[in-house]
Each structure stands twice: as C-alpha cells, then as structure tokens.
Amino acid sequence: MSYEAIRERLARGETVLLDGAIGTEILRRQVSWADHQLQRRPEVVQAIHRDYILAGADVITTNTFQLTRRSFLNHFRDLAHLRHIGAPDLETRWRDLIRAGVRLAQAARAAAAGGRPVAIAGSLTTLEWCFRPDLAPSPAAAEAEYRETMAVFAEAGVDLLLIETVNAIREAVAAARAARSLGLPYWVSFVPDEEGRLFTGETLAEAVQALAPLAPEALLLNCAPPEDITRGLAVLAPVAPCPVGVYPHIGRFDPPEWLFTDEYPPERYAALGQQWRAMGARILGGCCGTTPDHIAALHRRLRPTA
C-alpha cells in the first residue's frame, strides 16, 4: 500500500473515509489511557484499528498522538533531572512507542483490510500541548524536532503523515517543511476556534496561503465541536488549493479523559457528514468521542456503493 490509491480517489472527487477516535475509544472500552497502551494493551489498540477498517475507513491513523522526545522531557526540569530521577528508557521511549503504534496499525490492516486499499497515516500533533499555542517552540527548533519524529514514522513504513490538531500557522509550516524534507505525503489538520479561526487568531485563509507553496495533499479541521467545524469548513473549502476534510469531536473534554454524551449518535453524525460533503469536504472521519459506529454510519451514507 502507498498513498497513491488515496490520492487518486481524491483526484476523482470521491470521498475518503478517515477513522474515528483512538484515545477516547480506548477509554470507552474501559482501559485507562495515560500511556497510549501500545505496550501494555496492544490487543486493544489493534482491535480498534480493525474495527475502523471493518467500518469502512480508507485511512487509519496510528495511536501516536503527541509521542515525541519532548513529551517525556517536559515532565522534568531538564535532561539532567530526567537522567537523575527518571525511568531508564525515557529518552528513547517515544521512538519505541511510535514503532509499536505503526506495527499495530499494519497488523490490523493485514488482518482486516481483505485486499481493500487502506492507508496508514502516522499521527502527530503540535510539539507542545495542542490547545496551547502560547507554549510552542521556535520554528527552527520545531522543524528539527518534527524531522526527528517523522523519520521514525517514515522508517516504520507509514503511507502518509497526518499532522493534526495544529493550532498555529508557524507550527504547521515547520511540520510541513519537515515532512517535505523526508519526501512523505502529508495532511495538515487545524483545530478551529468558535469563530472559524486558528487558536492564535490567525485566519484559515492565511493558513492556506502559508501552506500552499509546501503542497500539502489535503487540509483538514479537527477536534472542535461539529458546529465550529462547520463554520471553519465554510471558510476553508472555498480557498483551499487541495482536497479538504473534517473530523470533529463529540462530547466534552474532561481532562485527562473524555465525557461521552449522546448528543451526536452515529446517524445524526452521518447526516452532518452529508452536509460537510455538500460543503466541499472530501475526507471525513471523527475525532475524540467518535466510535467505529460513527464511521460505519458515515460509510453507509457517503459510500453506499463501495
């Protein structure tokens, strides 16, 4: 598998289904979160990938959101402190977990795709917390860190990178430059605020302008409530030079976990999906709170003949 089948489908104007949530789905299955469960409960992660493939996802994302060197280092004053009181493998654990995450997605695809083309997207987000653009590192530091992280995904064999929940243009550009330097196809997905802007106050039109020269394969919106995603899509779709997509969250963030609500059951969610498709979205999936049933409902509505 490569990205080619997805690219062709999008070029024909067809719908591509992304998977739904992984982190919150782990919680919904009564497994605690905290460490991605890639090593302690790999069978749970692989089962979630399988269920999304069986629901009809064309692209599944690895369970690697926010796995970077920095994620572990941030728990300590600095590297000296980490070495002094931290567990022995903390400097390299991010890399081992990314590899494990890609392997589980690959294993699920091998077992469940049944010859259907399913692409694996390596999931990454901002280097600091995805909702806190004020914490972002300098663009030069960010690009180097992204390159280090993305090289692990490339070596592990993902088909594309999904740089998601991005909160600032400069971080999107740093990540896009890193992805390009490694020759990997990539999507960038922004988290929009309630007015359809980035968390920095920058507009989506400005984001499109900044990224267009770096040729992203697609631009998306994620991790906001459906109505905010709709508002953002209305801005993004008319100006994007590439396919666009959306995958909102449903329910409420209840840190460090998720509060599931019944506001958007699968059929209602899929009806919104139809609306987003009519607005120009070609990539549809789900963020926090969504389940394989939501993706299956999207599939019934948007890919009835597939």
Added chain:
Amino acid sequence: MSPAETLQRRLERGEWVLLDGALGTELVRRGVRWRDHGLRLAPGAVQALHEEYLLAGADVIRTNTFQLNRRLYLNVFRDRAHMRRIGAPDLEERPVRLLEQAVALARAARARVGRPEVAIAGVIGPLEHCFRPDLAPPATVARAEHAEIAQTLAGAGVDLLLLESMNTLAEAMAALAAARETGLPVWVSFVLGPEGDLLSGEPLAQAAQRVRREGAAAVLVNCAPPADIGRAVGVLAALGMRPIGAFAHIGRFDPPSWKFEFYPQFTGTEEWPPERYLAAARAWQAAGAQIIGGCCGTTPDHIRALRAGLEAAP
C-alpha cells in the same frame, strides 16, 4: 489539646514525628485510574490508604491534594472560554470541591481508625508542574491562587498546611504568606534538584532561612532520591534550624506518554524495600531530622518500618 498543638509540643520537646507515605503513586500502583486524583472514581481507595497509614503509625497524614488546583484543568485548554466551550460542565468548580472532598476523606479515615490525636496536613503543591520551576507563575498571581487553596483546605478542617515540593523560593514565599493567613501552622518542603539545591537551582540553605524567617513552622525536603535527601538534611541541620524534616522518593519517575501536570507513577521501587528505606531514614534522624516520612513510591509498609525502627526519642 488540638492535634496541631500536640504536634507542636512534641517537636518542641525534641521528639520525632512520623509522616505518612505516598498517596498518588500508591493509588496508581493499586490500579486507581489517575484522574481527579482518584477522588471521584475511587474515594473508597483513597480513604482506605489513609487508614492504612494511620494503622501503620503515622502521626501526621497528608491530604490527597498535591497540585490539585484550578490550573490542573485550565492548563489543558487554550483559555477559560475554550474550557467552557468544549470542557465538561463542572470543570471550573471541580478543583475546589475535590479539595473539600479530599479533606473529608482524611478526616473520615482518622475517625474510623480512632486516632483523634493525629494531625491532618493539608497538602499544597506548586501551581504548575512540580518539576518545572520555569513555569512558576509570578508571585502576585501565585499568592492569590494559593490563598484560595489554603482557605479551602482550612475551611474543610485540616490541622496544618504542608507546602510540598516547592521548587522556587518565590512561589514558596507567596504560598507561605497565603497559607499563614489561615492561622494554621505551615510547614514548607522543598523539592531538590540533582545538584542538591532547590530544583530551581537556588541555594537550599538560604531558601530555608528565608521561609523560616517568614514564619514556616518547619522546613523539610522531599521528592528526591534518599541519598540526595540525606545530604540536604545535613545542610539544614548545619544551620541549627529546628524542626526539620525529610521524605524521599524511591524508584524512578515514570511519566506517561501524555501531558499531565503530575502523573504519580514511580517504577523500580522494589530496589528500596522498607528495611533499606529505614536505614536511610535512621541517618536523617541522627543528623537532626524530626519529621520523617515517605514521598513518591513509598507504601504503608515503609511507614510501618519507620515506626518500628526509628528511635523513640533523640
């Protein structure tokens, strides 16, 4: 005599007192899901652990409130507006309610075990992650936020306040001033960096003297490996300061692959069985430490070993 007065008299007489051991790491080790400090999903487990420390002989038990503050929730959102938009409905008020609940659980444990003389220390951690002194808020902001926490704990009925794992002198001073306004005794405990000073790098001796001058009823050091704690006790003792105290962590901090303020997971703690920890604590006591207990990784077994093994009087 109130528990705080009893404690004060004992320390003045030169006696030593036993603190409890870890709450967070022990709850996580027991399988409690670490959200809301376990207070919402597993209040029974929290109270049971308090009871075990009481039965192990602790003279002072600490509330399960380390770093339980508004920032714990607010920090993972862009700002308050974003929290209101996508967050669970009660997040703004939840920290205050959890502080009250944590005190209630400690009090219930004390009543159930029937040791009314035991003092309950209301624990206040740094406002930001305890191992990141670079994130400490400005002193005026810190003072206001610590004041709310201190007043809440005092109002819920703690006997003293313990400022734990303070990583900068400025925040310790701000928290101390806020805590003293409750009228309760306030102990200040510093977290050490690998160099043996405050995690911020500020000299331990000077920081200890500053908080003592500003009314700290005791100065302690915590959340560093036993050897580091031993050296720091030596530094405090050399100042002629009394009372001083110590509680080390054991094992290695093993944080999750996810952003949390402080996720209390320590691994490799089996390298420090109770007898070994007792041997380290004996040296602290010999050097002059009067308040001794355990930080991350320690268990009721460690506290029981200290009760049985440390000298009854200096």
